[in-house]
Each structure stands twice: as structure tokens, then as C-alpha cells.
Amino acid sequence: MNKQNFEQQFTSISDQIWEFAETRYQEFRSSALQADFLEKEGFTVTRNLGGIATAFSASFGSGHPVIGLLGEFDALPRMNQTADVPEKQADRPSAAGHGCGHNLLGTGTMEAACLIRDWLLQTHSEGTIIYFGCPAEEGGAGKAFLTRSGCFDGLDFALAWHPGSKTGLIKEALANVRVIFDFTGKSAHAAAHPELGRSALDACELMNVGVNYLREHVKSDARMHYAYLNDGGDAPNIVPASATLLYALRAPESAYVAELYERVGDVAKGAALMTGTKVSYRTVSAYADLLSVPAMEKLMMEAMQKAEKPEYTEADYAYAAQFAADENSSSIDTNILPADQTINLGSTDVGDVSWQIPTGLIGVATEATGCALHTWQIVAQGKSPLAHKGMHYAARILFAAAKKLYESPELCEQIQENYRAVKGKRNYHSMLPDSVKPGDF
């Protein structure tokens, strides 16, 4: 099969997943599309990985090194946007959309797995490649649950990429815990019998005010943000008896996130006390910080430089210019970020994997310059030639990095040694309570 036809298969899969736009733990069609394809391509597929219906692995080859490729395919709620339209325009406003480019993420990673399979076959090399179809990166911490189930045991290395507007290393990510706060009050006629009512909505508002004051007294790199999971009532003349908040608490280290969890919990209890309501709260997902391994980063940097770069046409630049945030710079960022800089992703559940085995993570430009993730602009560009070209480039980079590992036992040992050194005595500690199940929102 020639290069164009080979790549076209993945372009088509990515576009289909963009259309499916399935959110966390509901990625049934996206997951099946990828698993079925890889099975036909000669991979040994294990479905229902770690007891999660939309998780799977697809393995090819034998012996060491065993390299895991981490794919994703989940979309974001209410992010629907018409493709290629450079202004906010949703065909189905309440539908989900690929605002983080995970249609490209998982599919480009699969493409890398197929490139590696071809190379293993051609060269009769020893080594195993395993593609992981990981669900629910967005809010559901799929890989943290897969880690807990031991799904990444037996790997020697893991490689992953993330779409965005820049190409470069991702060297850090924040630890993150997601907590649901349920407030329960008492309903009453808000005008006739206000004294009988206890407003759960008031409690949420006071909690948020309290947390916003708390910001002044936490470390400057901590992040605390929230969303209302329900509407906090139906009408102003009915005192809202229930209201729910979802919080994300983040910091560079898990230990500090645990401290934030305690302090924010106290604020919630205070809000309940002030309003005469009750609060209960529970962790629904948790992400570890990312362990940076300089020897792995060196490998990834070389792979980015070595892999064949995308060729952009005038039409690509003109297309990107409609979305680019900065009119003064090129509409497509074709540079590779210097090795001492990092692309900022916020948090990622790749962090949990990075505490099990040396993990290489990079960002690859698939969007116009300056476009931020989790926006309609990303959804709009998700099926464009710009996105496809970036995705194929990402596949070539992951392939180049894996090939180097298969070819060089010395390099493998060097990275393992560096990994042991940076990890030192620090142990992985997941903030997921044992009782929490994937998707238990």
C-alpha cells in the first residue's frame, strides 16, 4: 500500500470519531471502530480492558522491549461546532464535540502502531507494540483506573502525543482530583414561606465565594475551578432543595492536591453550616502529575526532528489564518519548541502511567497558531487537512522513537537508569479511593 492510501485509512477513522463525538466512558462506537480495525490488521485485541467497556488493547510482535502507545478518543460535552466554520456555529448545540482533538490523538497513535508493525515484520526484529485505547481522559481519568487494574504492567516504555497548536515536549502536567459536592436543603415557597426553605443553591454560591477567597492563601501554581452539574433549581419562587458542584483541584504535586482537598472540603462544610443545608462529597477521578525523564525527552526531541515534517500548502495557511489567534505570526507554527520549554496541557492521565514506566509525551501542531484546547475553534479544525497532516506527523514521530528503542538495548537501559534516578524513592500514590469505579459520577 502506498503512503497516501495508508494515511487515508487513519484520516477516515479520525473523521468518523470526530462525527461520533462520544464523551467519557460512552465511546462505544469510537472504541469499536479502532479495535475492529486493528484486529483486521493482525493485532491481538483484548476488549473490556480493566473491566471498562470502552477500553481495549491491541498487541503485535513478541519479546522485549514492550512499548505501549497510549491513545484516546473521548469528546467534550456541549462542544458541538460545525466543521471548518471560523465562527461559533453549532448544528446541535447540546451535542458533544472534539474540543481537545482526541479524534486525532487516538487515531494518530494507532497509525504509529501500524507503522511499527510493518517495521517489525520487515526487519524481523524482536519487540512488542501494544496500542491502548484509553477512554475518558476528560474528567474520567481512564488511564488512572487502567493503572489501578495493572493494565500497564509488563510494559518497558510508553509513548504518547497530544494535538494542539505547537510541536514540542510536554514535560510537566498538574496532579488533579475531581470532586463532586452535593448540597441538600429544603424546598419552600420562596415568597410565602421563605423561613421554611434552606437553599442548596445558596450553599453552592457561598462555597464558591469561600474557595475564591481561599485562592489568596494557596500556592500560586495551584488551580481550583468548578462547574454546576445541575441548574441549581427550576424557578425563583421555589427554594432549590438540591444543587451539585464539580470541582477540579490541581497542583504540581499530588501531596499538595490532597491538602487542597481537605481545605476545600472545610469550605463546603462551612457553606452548609451557614445555609442550614447538608453536604456530602466524593472523589470521582484523580490524575497524577507527570514524571519528567530527561533521557526519554532527548529521544522524543530527536524523533520530532528526524521524522518527516508535514508539507503545508498556501491553502493550509489561508485556512489556518481564519482561526489563528495572532495575526502577526505565521498561521501555522512549524517550529519545534526548544528542549528546555514545555507545552502546557493542564493535567493528563498519562501522568499515572509515567509513574509506572518511562513515558515520552509530546505535543504536535494540528491547529492554527494560538488556538486554545477545549474551545469550538479546535472542534472546527478537527477534520481539516491541517489536523490530518499533524496527526500523520505525530504517527511518524512515535514510530521514529519506538524504532530507536527497538534498535538500541543500550539506549533502553540508559533511559531505564535515568528513570530510576529521577523517580528515586518517590512512590506513586493515586488519589483515587479504592471504592471509586470508572465513570461513577
Ligand SMILES: [Zn+2]
Ligand atoms: Zn486532551
